[in-house]
Amino acid sequence: MRTAVLAVVVLLLGLGTPAPAGAVAGGCGPASVAVADRTLYEGTPAAGEPGPAYTTFAFTVSVTAAAGCAPTGSVSYKTDDVSPGASSLTDYVPVAGRLSWSGDAGPRTVAVEVVKDAAGEPNEPFLLRLSDPAGLVLADGLAAGGILDDDGVGGPAVVVSTDGGKICWHVCTVGVGLGGGPAKAPVTVHYRTLPLGTGEPAYVPVKDATVTIPPGASAGSAAVELLDGNQGESRFVLELFSPSAGKLGNARAEVTIKPGG
Structure with missing residues (x-):
């Protein structure tokens, strides 16, 4: 996992593992693709708010091509639990799919819905992984989703x-x-x-x-x-x-x- 991902996981759990280096294509070869970390407060449902209620974690997936070159290709994405950490269905809604580019270099967004609650609990990470690139090179295929407690356990109540x-x-x-x-x-x-x-x-x-x-x-x-x-x-x-x-x-x-x- 890259340095930024480790920083989020260490912040939340105090844990970490070595990170592999990513590759970036040069010339007019395949463009590189990367996903950025996202850390937000979990959120607390308002009084009388119908459940379930969610906080949207929007992960940005971007491509980088050499000057004068247009990115073309696709990559799969999928959420994964971290143990100890967030659990799919209980803490967030798992997602999986595929993103594609056809000549445009605009970023794509993967939205993950995190379940709001009023229960105090530790800060919890989860992961968003990129895999199976076609026409692209993975420069950073792993992002940490940092769910911050706002109810007074993972830190002072907001x-x-x-x-x-x-x-x-x-x-x-x-x-x-x-x-x-x-x-x-x-x-x-x-x-x-x-x-x-x-x-x-x-x-x-x-x-x-x-x-x-x-x-x-x-x-x-x-x-x-x-x-x-x-x-x-x-x-x-x-x-x-x-x-x-x-x-x-x-x-x-x-x-x-x-x-x-």
Whole structure:
């Protein structure tokens, strides 16, 4: 297994094995094909969400051909369990199939559905293998899927919250933070605005927008556009919903817009 795959497996299990080197074709011979690792939080079903619910792990499979050469060929893919690690059907939905290229060099995507749950459990890897290349050369035929626990066993529980009330004048952003420390994988959460009072709003209502907190960060911000020339005070509630990982803490923040914003 290559270095990046080992890094994910070692992160999750503390285990590793030597990695074979890949080959890359030169000239106008066969293009090389490689699959990239993917690590995400498992996700926790929302209250009342019908089950089963899934988090999609999208693996990118790319080809590289020499300059002026067009890749043509195909390769098979298949998920595999790791022991100890994730188990097919219980932790994820196994997939298998074949990808092909015919003159275009665009990447292909293999989607693996990981089962969301609210049970605390260790971080769990699984594998996506490429095999049986036709017209292609395997440069990296093995990817690690890293399922990160977000319920407090594999690491601190993920809790997504607003940073409380807010007063806005010229711009309006509400902080969105993570409890439990910096994100180990991207965390997204949706937000919307709910009106307070009966006056004309001094902002553009939001039905469904998204905040993304990238790996290594502990916070993001939810932006709401203010209208020009508002003459009176206006209030609304910013509400978080549907986080991609963990659970909601303080999901609502009351916002006051002052005249002149």
